[in-house]
Each structure stands twice: as structure tokens, then as C-alpha cells.
Amino acid sequence: MKPLRYILEYILFTLARMAVRFLSAATVYSLGRTLGQALYRVSAKRRGIARLNLDLAFGNEKTPAEKTRIVKESMIQQCVSLFQFLWVSSNPETRASQLIEGEPEGLDVVAECLGRGRGILFLTAHYGNWEIMGVNHGYHCPGNLVSIARRLDNPHLERFVLRLRTVSGNRILYRDESPIKLVRALKNNECLAVMMDQNAGDWGTFVDFFGKAASTARALPLLSYNHGTPILPMFCFPTGSGKYRIVYGPELRLKKSGNKEEDVVHWTQACVQHIEWVLRQQPEPWMWIHRRWKSRPEGEPRGAVYGLQ
Numbered sequence: 001m002k003p004l005r006y007i008l009e010y011i012l013f014t015l016a017r018m019a020v021r022f023l024s025a026a027t028v029y030s031l032g033r034t035l036g037q038a039l040y041r042v043s044a045k046r047r048g049i050a051r052l053n054l055d056l057a058f059g060n061e062k063t064p065a066e067k068t069r070i071v072k073e074s075m076i077q078q079c080v081s082l083f084q085f086l087w088v089s090s091n092p093e094t095r096a097s098q099l100i101e102g103e104p105e106g107l108d109v110v111a112e113c114l115g116r117g118r119g120i121l122f123l124t125a126h127y128g129n130w131e132i133m134g135v136n137h138g139y140h141c142p143g144n145l146v147s148i149a150r151r152l153d154n155p156h157l158e159r160f161v162l163r164l165r166t167v168s169g170n171r172i173l174y175r176d177e178s179p180i181k182l183v184r185a186l187k188n189n190e191c192l193a194v195m196m197d198q199n200a201g202d203w204g205t206f207v208d209f210f211g212k213a214a215s216t217a218r219a220l221p222l223l224s225y226n227h228g229t230p231i232l233p234m235f236c237f238p239t240g241s242g243k244y245r246i247v248y249g250p251e252l253r254l255k256k257s258g259n260k261e262e263d264v265v266h267w268t269q270a271c272v273q274h275i276e277w278v279l280r281q282q283p284e285p286w287m288w289i290h291r292r293w294k295s296r297p298e299g300e301p302r303g304a305v306y307g308l309q
Contacts, residue, residue: 003081010156029242036076119186125197128236139167215295221267
């Protein structure tokens with residue numbers, strides 16, 4: 001049944017793309033918000049996961065009303081991002097630029113880091129419209145961008161998404177590919193974009209995220225440790241009305257103590273701490289519906305946080 005489901009999904013995806021193709025950026029934004037509000041109302045399960053995450057992250061720091069608003073705006077942002085992604089696909093360079101306010105901040109830092117000749121490790125997250133940020137980088141920012149991604153289950157959607165992700169000259173490396181390709185990209189002075197905001201499963205390193213242990217991939221800090229590659233945050237902040245401000249930096253300057261294993265854990269913590277800092281400043285654009293704390297350290301039942309077995 002999966003092949004049939006994948007075809008039906010792709011047909012719906014294509015119809016949605018055709019529906020937004022001739023709309024204005026403002027209309028696409030309004031449409032995304034309207035459907036996001038509908039998603040919030042009908043998706044009780046995802047709404048519940050997001051609310052639990054906010055309870056874990058902020059406790060009593062935020063009121064119930066504030067958390068409800070953040071959950072709603074987060075789900076709206078996911079819908080807005082999807083429809084903007086479809087809209088941009090018809091004319092990527094022009095339309096991606098229309099969604100970005102001004103020149104990205106920190107391009108001088110990007111250039112300085114590239115000048116060292118060891119590539120850049122971009123620390124980023126599922127925040128704002130990360131897809132548009134990547135497309136825009138390929139057209140207008142220094143450094144060849146190589147993103148680490150997971151293949152979509154639907155092969156028809158995967159082909160479409162891959163074309164758009166690479167249309168501006170970017171490349172994609174999949175998580176199941178050889179790590180040698182990552183090292184080669186850095187040696188070629190390219191920029192690797194790595195998302196460190198999602199649950200990394202049983203193979204992740206547990207570090208503190210909003211005061212609770214969270215399984216986290218450590219590929220980025222390990223690569224930085226081994227190759228001296230600078231770590232540079234890369235985030236896309238919504239500014240209202242469907243537009244975004246892109247910020248590169250500041251560089252995370254991390255020191256070695258001589259104990260590699262301990263250092264990589266500490267560097268992983270520093271990366272996650274920066275993501276937490278971003279979320280504390282503006283929590284709404286993050287994907288709060290993700291079960292970030294699903295994997296648990298030894299001694300804690302897996303999925304216990306979310307009532308899973």
C-alpha cells in the first residue's frame with residue numbers, strides 16, 4: 001500500500017504547488033497562517049506534544065496562556081514554511097530573495113572563517129524557514145553549502161525536495177553516506193550545515209537541554225575537534241508578514257583540554273546551549289511538535305516523558 005500512498009501524497013503536493021504558484025508572497029503567507037490555525041484546532045495529538053515540551057522547557061517561567069500562544073504560532077509557522085517552500089519552487093532565486101529582509105547579518109564572519117581554509121560547520125535547527133535560508137545562501141552568500149539530511153520516505157517527494165534544495169548550487173549529503181564525504185567537504189573549504197535540535201536516538205550523546213537530558217548527535221563538534229573547523233550558528237528569524245532575517249554567528253570558540261571524549265561532550269553541550277538561547281529569545285518559530293526528549297539515559301524508560309512504551 002505504501003507505493004500507492006506515496007503517489008497520492010505526491011499528487012496532493014503537486015496540486016498544492018500549482019495552487020500557490022501564481023499567488024503573491026502576502027497571499028501565500030495568509031494562506032499558510034489560515035491552514036496553520038486549522039491544523040492547530042484539529043491536531044490534538046501534536047498540540048499535546050508541543051504543550052508538554054513547553055512545560056518541560058519553561059516550567060512556570062511562562063503562563064499557560066503564553067504556552068498556548070507559542071504552540072499555536074509554532075504550528076502556524078510550519079504551515080507557512082511549507083507553502084512558502086512550494087511557492088519559491090516556481091522561481092527560486094527571485095522569490096527566495098523576496099522573503100529575506102536585507103542582507104544577512106554576519107557575512108563578514110563567514111568570509112573570515114572561510115579564509116582559514118578549513119571550511120565551516122554551520123550550527124542550525126528546524127527554526128523559522130530553514131529551507132528558504134538554505135536556498136538563499138546558495139545564491140547570495142559566500143561558501144558552498146552542503147547540508148546533512150535524511151532521505152524522505154516518499155521517493156517522489158524526495159526528488160522534488162532535492163531539486164529545490166540544490167537549485168542554487170548547494171549539495172546534500174545523506175546521513176547514511178560515508179563520513180569521509182563530510183571530511184572531504186571541509187578539506188575543500190565548503191560549509192556543512194548540521195541540525196542539532198532533534199532527538200538522536202540511542203546513539204546520541206546526552207546533554208542538558210532546558211534542564212533535561214536530551215539525546216544529541218555529536219557529529220558537528222567531533223568534526224570541529226578533529227579538523228579545527230570553526231562552528232558558526234546560522235538561523236532564520238521571522239520578522240512578521242512572512243519575511244525573515246538571517247543571522248550568521250557569532251562563532252562558538254571552544255577550547256581543548258586534552259581529553260578528547262570529555263571535550264566533545266562539552267562542545268556538544270555548548271552547541272545545544274546556543275540553540276536553547278535562541279529558543280529562549282524567540283520560541284515560536286521552533287518545531288515544538290517534535291518529541292525532543294523521547295530517548296532517555298540508561299535507567300530511564302524510553303519514551304517515558306511522552307507516556308510511550
